Amino acid sequence: MSQLITLAVPFYNEAATIQIFADTILPALEAVPDTQWEIVCVDDGSTDGTLLKLVALARADSRFRVLEFSRNFGKEAALTAAIDAARGAAVIPIDADLQDPPALIARMVQAWRDGAEVVLARRTDRSSDGMLKRKSAAWFYKLHNRLSKTQIPENVGDFRLIDRAVVEALKQLPERQRFMKGLFAWVGFRTVTLDYTRAPRAAGETKFSGFALWNFALEGLTGFSTVPLKIWTYVGALCALGTLLYAIYIVIVTVMFGSSVPGYASLFVAITFFGSVQLISIGLLGEYIGRIYLETKQRPPYLIRKTYGGDDAA
Numbered sequence: 626m627s628q629l630i631t632l633a634v635p636f637y638n639e640a641a642t643i644q645i646f647a648d649t650i651l652p653a654l655e656a657v658p659d660t661q662w663e664i665v666c667v668d669d670g671s672t673d674g675t676l677l678k679l680v681a682l683a684r685a686d687s688r689f690r691v692l693e694f695s696r697n698f699g700k701e702a703a704l705t706a707a708i709d710a711a712r713g714a715a716v717i718p719i720d721a722d723l724q725d726p727p728a729l730i731a732r733m734v735q736a737w738r739d740g741a742e743v744v745l746a747r748r749t750d751r752s753s754d755g756m757l758k759r760k761s762a763a764w765f766y767k768l769h770n771r772l773s774k775t776q777i778p779e780n781v782g783d784f785r786l787i788d789r790a791v792v793e794a795l796k797q798l799p800e801r802q803r804f805m806k807g808l809f810a811w812v813g814f815r816t817v818t819l820d821y822t823r824a825p826r827a828a829g830e831t832k833f834s835g836f837a838l839w840n841f842a843l844e845g846l847t848g849f850s851t852v853p854l855k856i857w858t859y860v861g862a863l864c865a866l867g868t869l870l871y872a873i874y875i876v877i878v879t880v881m882f883g884s885s886v887p888g889y890a891s892l893f894v895a896i897t898f899f900g901s902v903q904l905i906s907i908g909l910l911g912e913y914i915g916r917i918y919l920e921t922k923q924r925p926p927y928l929i930r931k932t933y934g935g936d937d938a939a
């Protein structure tokens with residue numbers, strides 16, 4: 626009995642890593658007993674020859690299938706496309722840069738065969754990531770999990786194994802803004818966790834700058850929690866209470882000691898403080914409304930220009 630399992634791999638300007646990726650991943654896959662593999666590679670609008678190399682791979686080895694995006698849609702969209710296209714009884718999303726160790730795949734498949742529907746891979750050691758990235762990631766998970774009912778496990782990336790049942794569940798989620806970590810967590814299912822050490826990138830460089838990560842974090846927070854929206858009611862109520870107390874104090878002081886020198890400083894502080902509070906809360910409303918706006922357009926999360934390899938051979 627040999628089962629088909631899909632590897633879902635996003636590629637964005639990974640020309641430097643493709644050969645290393647193929648050379649490393651194939652022996653690791655062949656080492657897993659009783660399996661057949663399909664490797665769905667998504668070229669996320671690369672501009673560096675990634676597509677040509679992927680197509681060459683697909684021509685030489687029928688296990689590779691390539692989806693070419695019409696432009697760069699981002700990693701979340703690329704993952705979504707690969708999962709949508711997967712035919713396997715299980716799907717394993719994995720990064721192209723070999724930061725997710727292929728050696729773990731055999732253990733994942735074993736755990737899946739033992740009954741798990743989701744096998745998470747948790748990085749125990751992230752020393753290959755910079756200090757700032759680690760710290761900000763830790764803060765993000767803490768904040769997110771405090772604000773949202775959907776608990777995202779810390780130090781778990783997209784590298785995991787998901788059963789066909791989970792794949793079908795993910796396909797039912799209609800949102801266009803796809804924060805995959807959150808969606809994975811939202812669907813639930815029977816989960817086991819394996820530990821591994823995160824390796825440095827095999828070649829090339831990271832595609833996520835500081836600001837991209839900040840936006841990514843905002844996406845995750847606003848996508849899975851409305852606490853940031855609701856909190857302003859309480860902030861407003863507290864400020865109003867403070868203002869009321871202050872007003873009473875002023876009345877008392879004025880009655881007892883008569884009108885003193887007008888409080889220019891306190892007035893100025895109060896105005897700027899409330900101005901900032903209002904701007905922050907308006908900005909926050911904007912974050913949510915912007916996302917509602919994008920969702921209502923119902924645009925597809927990605928567009929495929931062409932498919933290479935597999936049954937859809939071009």
Ligand code: UDP
Pocket residue numbers: 634635636637638639669697698699700703719720721722724830831832833
């Ligand atoms: N990636 C993608 N589209 C993008 C950015 C990244 O498909 O717009 C892919 C990239 O090719 C890699 C994976 O997502 O396979 C993870 O990217 P990267 O290694 O740069 O992220 P990091 O590991 O630094 O978080």
Ligand code: MG
Pocket residue numbers: 720722724826831
């Ligand atoms: Mg990486």
